[in-house]
Amino acid sequence: MPMFTHKQWRRLSPHLDEALDMSEVERSRWLSVLRRENPFLVNQLEALLGEHEALAREGFLEKESLALRGALGLAGQSLGAYTLISQIGQGGMGTVWLAERNDGRFERRVAVKLLNISLLGNSFEQRFRREGNILGRLSHPHIAQLLDAGVSQTGQPYLVLDYVEGLHIDRYCDRQALPVSVRIRLFLDVLGAIAKAHANLIVHRDLKPSNILVRHDGQVKLLDFGIAKLLEAEGTAEEASTLTIDGVRAMTPEFAAPEQLKSEPVTTATDIYALGVLLYVLLTGQHPAGPGPHTPADLVKSIVDEELTMPSDIVARMKPSEKFTVKNARVRSTTPDKLSRLLRGDLDTIVAKALKKDPHERYASVTAMADDLRRYLRNEPISARPDTLVYRTAKFVRRNRGSVVLATIAIAAVLGGIAGTIVQTQKARAQRDFAMRLLTRAEAINDLDDFLLADAAPSGKALTPSELLARAEHIVDRQQNANETNRAEMLTSIGHKYVGKDEDAKAQEILAKAYALSRRSSDPSARAQASCTLGAALAHSDIKRAEALIHEGLAELPNEPSYTFDRISCLLSGSSVANESGDLQEAIARSQAAVGALATSPLRSDTTDLRVQIALAESYRVAGRYREAISAFERASALMTTLGRDDTETAGTLFNNWALALHASGRPLDAEKLFRRAITISSAGNSDQDVSPMLMVNYARTERQLGHLNEASDYAERGYSKALASGNQVVVNQALLMRARIFREQNDLSRSRAMLAEVKPRLQKALPAGHIAFAVLAYEESNLACAHRDFPAALQSINQALAITDGSIAASRGGEDFRPLLLITRAEIKHKLGRVDDAARDADMGVNELQRLVEAGSYSSDLGHAYYTFGLTLLAQGKSPQARVAFRSAVENLQNTLGADHPETRSARHLAEL
């Protein structure tokens, strides 16, 4: 078994996360899908998953802690009349062992609890035995009997209890998919057992699902009655701080009543509170404090301080789209909606009554609570009354008056400082203010999103993103009372979303409004964001203004760490603007500056990291530095997976751009896969309403190269119409060039010519002379001339294309990757014109330049095509051995990029074998 390099592990790690989260069935299905994409990866994963299972079987590193090893040695030892067999559990209180009687009087298996405390003197030992005797007399069919309590020769206190095999009550209910009414009946058994204990003046103090088991025959058994009390009030002052923590652990904060946290007297009402929490969990599947996990401080706050969220509300609030919500309802044999309706009313009222903060306001007895539940089951009116609004408001005011003090005392006293806050230094205060500012902004925007989504839900129809954005704009427009800074920020945020969807006209309109508003604000961040985002939106249509806006935005921002994020945003917008203007060095410089700013930012996050990586990758890609681009895209994609955002719009953009880089490095098959993923992400159902036109045209380009002309033609046309409608000139132009090429290859030369005629004036209007786009136009004109067999005209056009490209390269505006393609085309034309030696020279040059661009050890379809052409010219020169070598290189490159069945691959193979 080889060890991992860091690189290998990073690649495997996200896949392992995914795989380990699946059931076996899901996993094998997932692996077989993945295998088609990447069989090598799947082999590796399978080996690791096999090891994972072996490790789980052998329990590798599983012995909980080294401290436990001391106890392991106890197997076979005797405690009183019992011999320990094996350890079956461990908790805050100590370890639990399966044991049997060693005097042969009964064949009975018991559970022995070795308590994790040491004894301090005879008085405690006596008290321990006395309490144990009282508990031992408590006998009820639903209570696991305490059989014995004693102290071992080495001073270890232990308890001997009925051994119960079963599931925690909540798991049992879920496993059996018990509906609410059956859950209540089972819960009534629990109440019966506790009523009996309370009648004997025994309070449980630690009721929680793991202490309430349901055996396989459906019998409820309560464990650990009164044990929390046994552990209490021992020791000296010195011991107190440690034991307080163990005390909290023993009582399980999730199920603790407010009085337990405030160190007030524990009574039967304390158990009623815990029962309320248990009922809450059984009914809703959630803890009253909301979805966990909870820190001790959160729990204390929620238990002591916060108003209860009604069971029906907590269920209604769960996102209906989430698997958990559906499953949660399914294990109650119902649907999320019905569950919420079922709980609303009486069950809400009963639970709320048990969960009153003030013990005196709870049910007076367990029996009273049981009575109400029985009445509910019989559809009779219950005794508890729901709180009125006036009552709730009064309570709220009263509670909040002392709440801060209360929470502080509770935390400090009970948790002994675990949740204590740090003293703020001046620096920390500045950071906090900054965080507050971010928070306020985020809240305004979140609020808007919430409103939109909540508003959209009741209509019962899912809105598409475009519809949502249209609504958002409308809402912000009407919010005249929001302040200008906020409105500018909200509009900027919406406009930004339109930019992401390549709907330029819309984006410009909104962002112009945002920009105008922001001029009335003095907030540097709002001003800079509005100006940079507008700049980004204008990049395609008014490059000069765009560049000016970026400069203006960057100048707006004070050079302080608290504006780092705004600076990063502006730099990223600036990078995309520079990409458009053709200043590729500046584009890379800006995204590298963003990387630098992020590295020193105090609030670095994966999400920002991701944005910056994407921008960096993109600027490398536009500059034709594909190798660097592809590795930056890989990094970004890994981050995306870590963030669980593989299905988001950002992921769609990432896949699109990454695919472009792959396509450009001659890997159309790899590109095709990513384009498809990108399209799938933005297609809602069967509609392509939200698929970006740019993405469609890109996909068409790759399909064309793979020889799928019909698919290519279809997507190019749809991309064209969409881009025309949304006003994205760049995409319109690209689509026209693409369609010209596809029509030509489909032998529809007149339509091909029409496309070129349409695009030419558009390019002349939008772009400066000498732009690389004119080289592409000339290249298409040359190809069209070739198709008409007008080789002299073709040569003239291709020379023109080469001249423009060389000019662009000389001005560092890119074209290095395009030049070899032009050279190869010129070689073909010269070949047709019978200028064989000239042709061979061009082909040779083309091959050389391409080799420099293609990463060593990887394949390129362009390089394959270049070798193919080079081979043909060599053949024409009569150099057949050299030609064969060239054809063999062509085959190697073509079959690894276009596939073994592609016509060009087959023809190259044929020629290589001549």
Added chain:
Amino acid sequence: MGSTVSSFIGTTGCNNNSATDALFSTLYSELHRLARRQLARRLAPSTLSVTTLLHEAYLDMSARESAIFPDEARFMGYAARVMRGLIIDNARSRSASKRGGEFEITSLDGDVFENPVNANELSSISDALDQLAEIEPELAQIVDLKFFCGFSFGEIAALQNLSERTVQRKWEKARIYLRRTLDKGFAPTSKI
């Protein structure tokens, strides 16, 4: 993200090795002192819960050095790494002098165990964990907390504000990594 150490030192703005070393040795001696005190109080040699020890250490340290440890999660993450060192040193000193160890974190006694903890095994696990911490510090931290310090998945989840399932998955992943790394470097004589 850097290693476990630098990721939290970074937040305090003292990103240099000497600060890290000082912190490590302070914490080490603190844990050492607490362990001795705990054991001295016990009448019978019972097991000493590492978890309790760490909680107590946090109370002591946070009273004095609140600026360094803004919260319990970060403290535990770091302290668990220190604890690992302490446990291994302890095991090592025991194997060197049989009964000469200063204190017993557990009753690591060859007479009681069929399977005495092998200090070499522990330290190769520790080496592998350090390697893992370079790539995925949070995975290494979970192993420290669980294996070396005896925290349950639930406790780790609450501490790090993750779901219990996520903690378990990370733990399973870490285990795969460690096994491969261990098999390469050192063949364990027995299961741990």
